[in-house]
Amino acid sequence: MASAFVAFLLLFYFTSAAATFSDTSHVINLNSQIHAKIGPTAWYSPSGRFAFGFLPQGNGFLVGIWIVDYTNNADSQNITVWTANRDHPPVPSSATIELTREGRLVMNADNGEIRIADIPEAAACASMEDSGNFVLYGESSNAIWESFDFPTDTILGGQKLPGSHTLFSKVSSSNFSTGRFRLDMQSDGNLVAYPAQIAPEPTDAYWATGTDDKQGQYYLHLDDAGGLKLGEEEFNSKVIKQLNGNYSENMGKTIYRATLDPDGNFRLYYNTSTDHLWQAFNNTCQAKGFCGFNSYCTVTDHQPSCYCVPGTDLINSGETYDGCRRNFTKQKCRGGKTDTTFSYITTAQKLKWEDIPYFSALMSEEDCKKSCLDDCYCDAAEYDSNICNKHQFPLRYGSRDIQKNSTTFFKIGTRRIENRNRTISPELVAVVTTSKKTWLLIPLLTVSLVTYSCAALATFGVFVFKTRVIKYKWLLASRTSGLAKELTLRLYSYKELKEATKGFKEELGKGSFGAVYKGNLNNGEKLVAVKRLQKLVEEGEREFQSEMRAIGKTHHRNLVRLLGYCTEGSNRLLVYEYMSNGSLADLLFRSERCPNWQERVRIAIDVAKGILYLHEECEAPIIHCDIKPQNILLDEFWMAKISDFGLAKLLMPDQTRTMTDTRGTRGYVAPEWQKNMPISLKVDVYSYGIVLLEIICCRRNIDLNVSRPEEIQLSGWAYSCFAAGELGKLVRNEGVDEKPLERMVSVALWCIQSDPILRPSMKGVVLMLEGFTNISTPPCPTA
Template identity: 50%
Template sequence: MAPIPVLLLLLVSLLLNYANAQSNHSNVIPLGSSLSPDANRTSWLSPSGHFAFGFYPQGDGFAIGIWLINQNNYTVTWTANRDDPPLSSNSTLDLIRNGLWLLNGAVNESSYIDNEPSGETASAAMLDSGNFVLSSNRSVVLWQTFDYPTDTILGGQNLSNGNQLVSSVSGSDQSSGQFSLRMRSDNGNLVTYPVNSLDPTYDTFWSSGTNNSGSDVILTLNRSGVLFLSGDRLGVRILATSHYHKKNGAIIHRATLDADGVFRLYLHHFESHNSSSMLVEWSSLANQCEVGGFCGLNSYCSGVGNNGQCNCFPGFDFVNTSNKFLGCYRNFDDNGCRHSKDPATLNSSTFSLKNMWWNDYPYSVLQMKEEDCGISCLEDCNCAAVLYTDDGCAKYQLPIRYSRVSKNISATAFIKVIQKNITTHPIPLPPETVGPKVLTETKRGPILILAITLGSISCLCFIFAIYTLFRYRHQVYRYKSLSDNANLGLIEEFTLRSFSYNELEKATDGFKEELGKGSFGVVYKGTMSGGNKTIAVKRLEKFVEEGQREFRAEITAIARTHHRNLVRLLGFCMEGSRKLLVYEYMSNGSLANLLFKAEMRPIWKDRVRIARDVARGILYLHDECEVHIIHCNIKPQNILMDDTWTAKISDFGLAKLLPPNQSRTAVEAEETTGYFYLAPEWKKNALISVKADTYSFGIMLLEIICCRRSIEVNVPTPDEITLSSWVYNCFVAGELEKLVEDENVDIMTLERMVKVGLWCIQEDPALRPLMKNVILMLEGTMDIPVPPSRVV
């Protein structure tokens, strides 16, 4: 229970805030008002002029949001539809009776903000509190930005259990970043963790340390700068208090989950319109390196305070030297370990790093001495690194996450490295033989010594020459063998091989065995020279001869995508109008065959895993690869299964290879079954975004759940012909078991997957979730509201 004086202080503060809110004048915005980046009015100001609502520059276009106007720049406090593509300069935002409507150029008109059905909008206002509101003709607030925070809460704003803060990518990019702050519903603990975490409980790197199990907890920032938690059982727990004592001018407080993952309380002091200052009054963490995920995979954070630096482990290089936060990749190949009878005899070693720690799951923990810990990793092909602590020797596989070094950490890390070049040592000469002393002086003595010396040197040079010749021939033979097998280790991983048409014609036996046919061409099975590597060769159609340089650039961009759920591109052929792509061979066919043609449907657990695999692959294409890719053709026929039954996406990036006037036609000209995966935007000739892939994934997710096509004619009742309508009717009626008859399924997982699928196939792209939220919902780490009935 909080002390009585503290509660009284907070009560008085809240009453003052309420009184200030009631007297908070605003510039009333009447119906018919509009904003545009190209117009004279680009924003609506609050009465004090400290806040503005409207268009602000982002990327190569504009976004709509609220920002705090500083002396020389602006601080964004809220963004609408923050993950949508930038808006064009000729966009307009109109205030009408149904709310705020956005016309994005001359392409797509949609309701930007949907009002509650309690009444029609009569006016809007940008308040001095930083809150933008839509009101009825009776001054009833129908909608306000304070109810939908992005990465910031302002003075007088609350964060309840149902909401969260998600950091921005950077100070100049307000789209969703990689960190989340939310209230845990099970115990009322305020926590921060990476948004892509599979286990937020384990990956939490900061918490408020509160426990209010069984009751809602609210985070509040009042206008006096007090940041506190309150709940029925918790009482009041103060996190931070402003200590700024200057009285002249206006003071505005904000609490922001910054791009680096640290939750901070800021104070802005406006002495006049031409003079302002900003102070950081509190930080959840004193060191950026304490943020889980501040540095990318296989890298570690070093530094103190706000000067965190990312470094690669020994044997690793940065994925992108200009953006070190993307992590590192291993610069050597250890495939030889699994083919060696004694891995310890390989040219490998361990580098020890003192004061190192990472927050990840070990696959083995052994009790042994520190000097034996690193050796045990050398003898284990699965081991990439070990962490030695008082609890024992913990072994880890790649990737290594959430690593940092600090003098306060007592653990020691051992990183396994396989040397690229074997260092040769000179052969030691045998010691001089001591013979009987020759007392008689002779002139042949010096000559004999000189002859022996020159002979020895000549012999060593001859031996070295023979050794060099054999080593050179061995390296040439090894390189040729690796090239013939198309298995170039690290080089293959980051470069493409250029094939001739004759090579591929020979590899496919004259393009004899057809594996499948899609909108971009026919795929044939082939075998590389040597006969020990099977490949898939796609003959591209509808591609013109012009643009050879552009074609090579696009293929190179596709080759830079590396993910376990993407089919890997190995090489290409480009000879005039002949254009072919070489992919890794997927031995278990397509997901369509598995769902619709197999004698026995896949078990439920496998279907859940496949759905998550596909979602992770799409997320990588949309957000995580170097060149963001909209697939435009997600369907079961383009999901292939490898020899371990891992789902991998194929044909990604190919839509960009077609001429602009053919790309839409090629996708829309899909076979009859492919047509039903296209989002409504395709049929309306509207702007295509990543949400088009979300729609296609939603249709396919429902097919994965039910193991049937989206449209089936041979069904017991007419209601079951269209899968999406039948699924929604079963969901509303509480009869989801009809979708998976005679199967043992987890009903909670089934309901979660159905709700996700129904959200993904909403006709309005703005209602469809982003793929990273789809993954969170599929994994059960994000609440899923009841989907509306408007599906197509």
């Protein structure tokens, strides 16, 4: 028995020694080098199936990891599964990769040294593993950096994509730069695909696993048997959803890889084969953004293609994915009406547009066509099942759907062609005569002409007067029915809205000009918010109509949309889209769960973009005058939208400042209101700065229930924390990254400067929030 035990120990020792030797034979030691052109050009895994080294691209090279193809199949090739610095330009053939004496992994090229891996300590060695993972090890033999932690477009068998991590597609099979699509393993447990060129919004998603609203830490896992699974790490790696079946009969012989392909589809492959075992969806045109702006996707012989919509041509000739632009000059909007002498309508069948329209209403097909032709903001109108959806350029997310019975009307521009080589017609040449009869006729004709002109003017004057009296009486009776045609808004009767709100029973809240009630239209199919105004009658019909025109012409995803109104007798009611998730004030100050940091950043950017639209993208600038969390509402997708234009002030197109009485809500009002100074768009910037601080900290600007007196006023306390380098206090040390937090607080502090000149424009605010502009250190707001 003892001899058997000793034999077992010896066998274990020699087996372990052999395994150790096998592993160390592929260890990459310090001072090791590979070269782009001359051998060695790569470091290989123990089995030789994976390689880390130089990848040819165009006339140069990139650094990456690939599956080595040892088959004799002419269709097979080395498959790249990871790339370093993928958006850097290719390097020349003289480039080298070195694990330096100091323990750094770098690439040396003509333009200097490029770091491949950011590591917390010096590496002692490296290894290209048989799993496809390239690993740097520290002095204690611990992994200090792994390529598996920084995936590009692919995960391999045994690899996980943790929550809040993303795969980005490559541009094409030969271009490894970041492409047009992204796949997010979201922190809420949902795996979602989006276009990559925009900040991900729920309305832009084109594929998802539908596993959101879970609790825990999530990951996407591709196991060694080819099974794609969504799991929860906090519950013993519990599988919450399996996307495909396993292929266990090939286990140990096959390398599985799941890739977000250049066409936006997520597919599972094996070895170096180009045939997929599984894919997320079958119709490639499902991928939003597959075709660029103003084009649509269609599948012919199982191959997707992009086509420009009528009235547009390719931006880049031969590049069908880059989108299209107008091939005519669009007339300027004047009063919201199109000059129909410069435009006409053409149609296309069975197209669908998944972008949000700026206008949607029930109407006939002919009315939809005419409505788009008359509306200068409309570039295309999709008509389907008695619903007219109007869109503006650029059009997004278009595709042909043979199952859809829709018609899309496209507005096409035309020009009047003038003949510049005209000659004078002989009939128009004046004949000069000097006969006496002619001289006698001249005064007679003059007197006759004057008499006739006076009579005609008198008749015309009486006609105009009577017409204006009739028109004025009709206007008093119908108030703003003409406005409805101009703005394409629905005119409701008071009875309709009273029935829709069940006698104004369910109050949603109170605004500065009245209460808001929940209503049901179209036999309960459409929820709306009905605002019952109380003070507009005193301000006069003319001002009410000008306000209506301003609000009715605003079309932006971050503004609550005005659907219609009622001006019956003394009643003034506005009908808005219903926002199912309440106000930002409810979410920040009264909700049991504080929104996470990413949600707060997204909401802050949504609000900033809405104000930017009012300030710079409307026909005339609009100062909202009452930006506060109560006036920021959240729709079913938690998108933030600005509401309550009851206090809005319109500027002339060339006007930058105006005098007006104090408006707004205490705590959000800019200092210049109190000084009776002319106000500008910067008053909204100040209010936004206060709201931004409230979003960051999830508390009110003035809070008497705090533990320390210096924290009562949020704006002052925020600057104190900023100056002391203690920003973590503002977010209760919830683990927010320091740089994004510092950026958000800096923007807020610049917005609330006492001097309006120091405040940025809303365009500057958006650029700073999105990281496109550097932010200098803000001074004390009250200095």
